[in-house]
Structure formats: structure tokens, C-alpha cells
Amino acid sequence: TALKNGTAERFGGEDYLPLIDTTRMGDPLGVMVPAKGEEGVSTLSGVIKNRYVLTLSTRDTPNGGSATAMRQVLVPFVEQMKLTKLP
Secondary structure (H helix, E strand, O other): OHHHHOHHHHHOOHHHOOEEEEOOOOOEEEEEOOOOOOOOOEEEEEEEOOOEEEEEEEOOOHHHHOHHHHHHHHHHHHHHOOHHHOO
């Protein structure tokens, strides 16, 4: 909707809108970042096995801190976790 109605520009454009992804197991993940030029926390949140909530946050902003850049920072942490071991 933000792309259609033009409000995406308030956040710095499409690169700063929330990014939806999945884990290797197919669980949903979302990456949210502050608007372009604003300070704040970038967060990855997901629901694992339809039961557990996973949240990772950082104030780091590599490569401008876009949602795609933050995905590249945070998803490797998720991939190193042994999430399949959760009951």
C-alpha cells in the first residue's frame, strides 16, 4: 500500500519498508528498519514452528541500513541457530 499511495518516500523509499522473508524451514521472518537518515533499532522478528517468537535487534547500519542490508546482517544469525531442535 505504501508504494501505491506514495507514502513509502516518507521512510526513504522502497528499500526501507519492512521486508518479509522465511527461514530455511519455511517459518516467516520480518525485517523492520528505521526510516532512511533516522537513528533507531533494526529488528528481525519471526514465528518459529508456529510456537516460538524470535527477535533480534541491532543499532548497526551497514550499507545505509536498508531492509535488505539488515537482512544480510541478521539472517545469518538465525541460520546458525539450531531451530530444528526446538520441541
